[in-house]
Amino acid sequence: MSLFWIVIRQLAEIEAMAMSKKVITREEWEKKLNDVKIRKEDMNKLVMNFLVTEGYVDAAEKFRMESGTEPDIDLATITDRMAVKKAVQCGNVEDAIEKVNDLNPEILDTNPQLFFHLQQQRLIELIRNGKVEEALEFAQEELAPRGEENQSFLEELERTVALLAFEDVSNCPVGDLLDISQRLKTASEVNAAILTSQSHEKDPKLPSLLKMLLWAQNQLDEKAAYPRINDLATATLEDPAI
Amino acid sequence: MGGKREEEDFEEEEVPTELNTINSSGGFLVVSPDKLSVKYTSVNLHGHDVGVVQANKPAPVKRLVYYFEIYVKDAGAKGQIAIGFTSESFKMRRQPGWEANSCGYHGDDGLLYRGQGKGEAFGPTFTTNDTVGGGINYASQEFFFTKNGSLVGAVYKDIKGPLFPTIAVHSQNEEVLVNFGQKKFAFDLKEYEAQERMKQQMTIEKISLPPNVSYGLVRSYLQHYGYEDTLNSFDLAGKTTVPPVFVAQENGFNEQDNVYALNQRKTLRQLIRNGEIDAAFDKLRNWHPWIVQDDKSSTCFLLHCQKFIELVRVGALEEAVKYGRMELAKYFGLAGFEELVQDCVALLAYEKPQESSVGYLLEDSQREIVADTVNAMILSTNPNVKDLHGCLHSCLERLLRQLTACCLERRSMNGDQGEAFHLHRVLNSGFQIREVEREVLVSIK
Numbered sequence: 187m188s189l190f191w192i193v194i195r196q197l198a199e200i201e202a203m204a205m206s207k208k209v210i211t212r213e214e215w216e217k218k219l220n221d222v223k224i225r226k227e228d229m230n231k232l233v234m235n236f237l238v239t240e241g242y243v244d245a246a247e248k249f250r251m252e253s254g255t256e257p258d259i260d261l262a263t264i265t266d267r268m269a270v271k272k273a274v275q276c277g278n279v280e281d282a283i284e285k286v287n288d289l290n291p292e293i294l295d296t297n298p299q300l301f302f303h304l305q306q307q308r309l310i311e312l313i314r315n316g317k318v319e320e321a322l323e324f325a326q327e328e329l330a331p332r333g334e335e336n337q338s339f340l341e342e343l344e345r346t347v348a349l350l351a352f353e354d355v356s357n358c359p360v361g362d363l364l365d366i367s368q369r370l371k372t373a374s375e376v377n378a379a380i381l382t383s384q385s386h387e388k389d390p391k392l393p394s395l396l397k398m399l400l401w402a403q404n405q406l407d408e409k410a411a412y413p414r415i416n417d418l419a420t421a422t423l424e425d426p427a428i
Numbered sequence: 429m430g431g432k433r434e435e436e437d438f439e440e441e442e443v444p445t446e447l448n449t450i451n452s453s454g455g456f457l458v459v460s461p462d463k464l465s466v467k468y469t470s471v472n473l474h475g476h477d478v479g480v481v482q483a484n485k486p487a488p489v490k491r492l493v494y495y496f497e498i499y500v501k502d503a504g505a506k507g508q509i510a511i512g513f514t515s516e517s518f519k520m521r522r523q524p525g526w527e528a529n530s531c532g533y534h535g536d537d538g539l540l541y542r543g544q545g546k547g548e549a550f551g552p553t554f555t556t557n558d559t560v561g562g563g564i565n566y567a568s569q570e571f572f573f574t575k576n577g578s579l580v581g582a583v584y585k586d587i588k589g590p591l592f593p594t595i596a597v598h599s600q601n602e603e604v605l606v607n608f609g610q611k612k613f614a615f616d617l618k619e620y621e622a623q624e625r626m627k628q629q630m631t632i633e634k635i636s637l638p639p640n641v642s643y644g645l646v647r648s649y650l651q652h653y654g655y656e657d658t659l660n661s662f663d664l665a666g667k668t669t670v671p672p673v674f675v676a677q678e679n680g681f682n683e684q685d686n687v688y689a690l691n692q693r694k695t696l697r698q699l700i701r702n703g704e705i706d707a708a709f710d711k712l713r714n715w716h717p718w719i720v721q722d723d724k725s726s727t728c729f730l731l732h733c734q735k736f737i738e739l740v741r742v743g744a745l746e747e748a749v750k751y752g753r754m755e756l757a758k759y760f761g762l763a764g765f766e767e768l769v770q771d772c773v774a775l776l777a778y779e780k781p782q783e784s785s786v787g788y789l790l791e792d793s794q795r796e797i798v799a800d801t802v803n804a805m806i807l808s809t810n811p812n813v814k815d816l817h818g819c820l821h822s823c824l825e826r827l828l829r830q831l832t833a834c835c836l837e838r839r840s841m842n843g844d845q846g847e848a849f850h851l852h853r854v855l856n857s858g859f860q861i862r863e864v865e866r867e868v869l870v871s872i873k
Binding site: 208210215218219222224225226227228229231232233235236237242244245247248249251252253254390391392393394395396397398399400401402403405406409410412415418419420421423 | 629631632633635637638641642644645646648649650655656657658660661662664665694697698701792793796797800822823824825826827828829830831832833834835836837838841849851852854855
């Protein structure tokens with residue numbers, strides 16, 4: 187059986203050479219990996235950045251105590267931000283808007299698209315709860331004026347109002363608006379806007395680094411055959427396949 | 429091992445600062461005393477009496493972009509000025525671009541020359557009072573040129589090896605000033621670099637990841653290093669998020685291995701982070717005696733050194749000396765241990781050891797190294813462990829190493845050109861992109 191794997195390996199090397207790719211053996215590659223210096227405190231920072239950006243306040247606090255890593259943002263502001271996010275996720279948009287304005291009135295002022303999406307969510311919730319009259323009034327008074335200023339707002343407004351035309355909303359073409367994913371989308375948008383207003387990046391760094399790894403491997407694939415990591419969750423090295 | 433902390437890998441390269449008066453075509457031009465301007469002194473009779481001068485050093489390569497500018501003070505009789513890059517062995521009587529392994533943007537015809545006699549259409553001509561810049565973009569492997577602050581164009585760079593910023597003058601009274609970065613450039617180089625990074629960033633962002641993989645990696649990181657309290661908070665929060673996060677486990681006992689002796693590891697980390705080394709020894713003797721039974725093992729070594737360091741930290745120098753004689757003396761002369769033991773003992777020589785060259789031993793990072801080693805040792809006592817190497821590095825660390833190694837390998841295959849990947853830099857660089865985003869937000873308002 188092991189002879190089989192030796193042959194496979196040799197075939198891979200021949201193919202790599204034919205494509206003039208440099209072949210790097212497992213041994214050579216592991217030596218390169220061992221030569222890399224990764225500082226523990228940098229990894230801790232990366233984890234803290236994830237906890238803080240995603241809003242895990244308690245975990246961030248505990249991590250600060252257990253690892254001595256300082257969060258790059260005031261933990262108190264996370265609780266407020268999470269309250270806003272939760273409110274939107276639960277459909278309490280009026281509450282969320284109030285909270286955002288308490289946090290920082292400039293956020294909605296400088297973010298017309300965000301504000302429109304929040305109002306749109308409010309409309310969706312009214313329709314979901316069967317409050318047809320209120321919904322129509324709200325659409326005409328609050329959303330229509332915004333729609334007049336902006337073509338894409340108008341289109342979204344029309345899509346949302348279309349919900350009212352259907353008896354069976356779960357099957358209609360705009361039914362996705364009633365999906366929880368719509369609430370999550372709006373919640374994410376508000377979360378990002380708050381982070382940006384606090385001069386913090388809206389996305390954690392860890393996913394970008396993972397994407398960078400996938401990209402770097404793809405780039406290196408063009409020139410070399412070397413052990414890759416194909417499963418990010420287990421981070422196991424796999425020898426190059428044919 | 430607990431050796432000297434690695435210096436930040438700063439890629440020190442020499443950069444051009446002035447014109448090279450030694451190899452310039454001396455008969456045809458004169459360089460100013462400050463070596464930052466040049467004048468054509470001859471009379472242009474043919475194609476081999478060009479006044480060419482290179483910079484004193486080649487363009488540095490271990491960065492994203494290299495760039496320099498010239499200011500045409502006087503276009504002279506025919507405005508035959510050129511800016512570009514040439515190799516070390518360039519014939520210093522010919523315009524850059526007229527010979528192989530050179531590239532030049534010429535002011536009289538606005539053409540780009542790349543080693544053939546005939547130039548290609550490239551951009552506008554340039555003359556008196558124009559500021560023209562030349563650069564190398566290592567990410568895209570291109571030469572690019574600018575005029576009065578605007579990008580003119582770019583061409584592929586297929587010349588290998590060191591390249592010298594080069595300027596040339598060819599008709600009577602031509603005079604050109606050069607700027608190697610000592611003064612502000614007319615071209616917004618920072619913006620150009622930011623956009624180049626953005627381009628790469630955007631390509632990377634488009635890549636999709638399996639769902640919740642970051643969440644899973646953070647979780648396994650917390651388990652690996654024994655951050656028990658954080659893990660519990662994290663798990664609790666994961667259940668109440670909307671929607672609740674669910675990380676599929678491959679097989680049941682992966683989970684078990686990760687939380688093996690979790691509470692013990694957490695306790696030991698806390699003790700070591702607080703400098704309570706005696707207590708740490710006690711616990712280890714209680715829970716995992718085999719780890720500390722061989723006094724010459726690396727774990728014992730690190731713990732003893734740390735105990736010594738803690739005594740120095742509180743100023744108990746006599747006790748430290750006693751302890752050193754008892755416990756550290758045996759490590760002198762043992763390969764692999766020597767450097768650390770010498771550094772530890774050196775602490776005694778200073779009144780303010782934290783300010784000395786061995787001051788790094790008094791920092792938290794040293795305690796962290798000991799804590800991480802003990803952590804790995806305990807993980808290795810798990811009878812189910814298949815991969816001992818896996819005890820040393822968390823998944824996250826393995827991924828980051830792979831990322832770094834791939835970037836370095838690719839760069840090395842590219843003649844070592846371009847920016848290296850530094851996790852440290854990436855972690856602290858976030859604000860570049862943010863600034864560009866801010867501009868965009870403000871302009872919408």
